[in-house]
Amino acid sequence: MPELPEVETVRRGLERWVVGKKFSQVRALHPRVLNPHSIAPLEVLEGARVKSVERRGKFLWFLLNRPETLVAHLGMSGQFLIQPIATGEVRHLRASFMLGSWGRSARQMQFIDQRTFGWLAVDQLQDGIPTLVQHIARDPFDQEFNRKAIIAKIASRKTQIKKALLDQSIMSGVGNIYADESLWRAKIHPESYCEELSNAQIGRVIDKARQVMAQALEVGGTSFDDLYINVNGESGYFERSLAVYGQEGEPCPRCGREIRRIIFANRSSHFCPTCQAR
Ligand SMILES: [Zn+2]
Numbered sequence: 017m018p019e020l021p022e023v024e025t026v027r028r029g030l031e032r033w034v035v036g037k038k039f040s041q042v043r044a045l046h047p048r049v050l051n052p053h054s055i056a057p058l059e060v061l062e063g064a065r066v067k068s069v070e071r072r073g074k075f076l077w078f079l080l081n082r083p084e085t086l087v088a089h090l091g092m093s094g095q096f097l098i099q100p101i102a103t104g105e106v107r108h109l110r111a112s113f114m115l116g117s118w119g120r121s122a123r124q125m126q127f128i129d130q131r132t133f134g135w136l137a138v139d140q141l142q143d144g145i146p147t148l149v150q151h152i153a154r155d156p157f158d159q160e161f162n163r164k165a166i167i168a169k170i171a172s173r174k175t176q177i178k179k180a181l182l183d184q185s186i187m188s189g190v191g192n193i194y195a196d197e198s199l200w201r202a203k204i205h206p207e208s209y210c211e212e213l214s215n216a217q218i219g220r221v222i223d224k225a226r227q228v229m230a231q232a233l234e235v236g237g238t239s240f241d242d243l244y245i246n247v248n249g250e251s252g253y254f255e256r257s258l259a260v261y262g263q264e265g266e267p268c269p270r271c272g273r274e275i276r277r278i279i280f281a282n283r284s285s286h287f288c289p290t291c292q293a294r
Contacts, residue, residue: 017090017091017092017191017192018074018090018094018191018237018244019074019189019190019191019192019193019194019229019237019238020073020074020155020157020188020189020190020191020194020229020233021194021229021230021232021233021237021238021252021254022090022232022237022238022239022244022252023071023073023074023075023076023090023189024071024157024233024237025233025236025237025246025252026076026090026095026096026246026247027069027070027071027076029096029098029246029247029248030069030076030078030096030098030125030247031068031069032247033098033115033123033125033247034066034069034078034098034115034125035066035067035068035069036065036066037065037066037115037116038063038064038065038066038115038116039061039062039063039064039065039066039113039114039115040062040063040114040115040116040117040118041062041112041113041114042058042059042061042062042111042112042113042114043058043059043111043112043113044057044058044059044110044111044136045109045110045111045112046110046111046129046132048110048132048135049110049111049127049129049132049134049135049136050135050136050137051087051089051135051136051137051148053137053139053147053148054136054137054138054139055084055137055138055139055140056084056138057138058086058111058136058138060084060138061080061084061086061113061138064080064081064082064084064086065080065081066078066079066080067079067080067081072145072149072152072154072155072158072188073149073152073153073155073184073188073189074089074090074184074188074189074191075087075088075089075146075148075149075152076088076089076090077139077146077149083140083141084138084139084140085138085139085140085141085146086136086137086138086139087136087137087138087139087146087148087149088127088134088135088136088137089134089135090129090134090244091129091131091132091133091134091135092131092133092134093129093130093131093133093134093244094127094128094129094133094134094135095127095128095129095244095245096125096126096127096128096247097125097126097128097245097247097248097249098115098123098124098125098126098247098248099123099124099126100122100123100124101114101118101122101123101124106126106128107128107130108128108129108130109126109127109128110127110128110129110132110134110136111126111127111136112124112125112126112127113125113126113127151184151185152184152185152188153166153184153185153186153187153188154187154188155187155188155189156187156189156222156225156226156229157189157226157229157230161187163219163222166186166187166222167215167218167219167222168215169186170186170187170210170218170222171210171211171213171215171218172210173186173210173211174209174210174211175209175210176206176207176208176209176210176280176281177199177204177205177206177207177208177209177210177213177218177221178195178196178199178206178207178280178281178285179281180210181195181198181199181221181225182195182281187222187225189225189229190225190229192261192283192284192285193238193258193261194225194228194229194232195225196260196261196285196286196287197224197228197258197259197260197261198221198224198225198228199221199224199287199292200259200260200268200286200287200288200291200292201224201227201228201259202217202220202221202223202224203291203292204217204220204221204292205287205292205293205294206278206280206285206287206292207278207280207285207294208294231254231257232252232254232257235252235253235254235257236250236251236252236253236254237252237254238252238254238255238258239251239252239253239255260275260286260287260288261286262286263275263286264276264277264286268288268290268291270288270291271288271290271291273288273289273290273291274289275287275288276288276289
């Protein structure tokens, strides 16, 4: 599932291709592409011009020259591709936005989603943030991210650290891959209770989350199963640098002990039993 580095890679690609462009034709091609909370069908955005592409955590939205905004969530397998106007059939194409006027150089922004957990929505802005993104906390790359306040918030949770890290209403952007990697880097067991951890340890987890996501962003994110690609159709290659995620049975890059996988909160958690002893 795309996490912050993958979504930011997509945002940067979209920014390059769509800012200043007009959605000259909009087509929704699958009933599930429209979020049920959308205030209108996607087609109402025909004629809107894109001012910027924004992101918070794993959510994207397009600021337009109108009060409405287009919000996107990639879900498990959503992709945006910028392509020349399609002539043949495009597999799993859920929505298409023609950019600018017809002509030889005309391009289309395509939303492709094999597993249909991704969605698009027409939404309104409240203080610059779409209604659908209001419950999402700032991510560690946000200029107004308040590290101290987040440490206090996590410390007060009566839950395990990994659950707190995945809670998008505390800090956004981190999903299963980068949670496991951050905890390994910070040498914290995923099942440690937040109240067992010192503020310094929680701070270290947050810093490592930011660090690992920044490094992933530099190489275009992690592409696990070809479902995530950037707007040019290229994969990221951070999976080569993953220390624990998907590495069950492999040696820990730090101590050589076998990486273990446990099921935790209905998802896999990967960790080193020596480096991340409880
Ligand atoms: Zn180790």
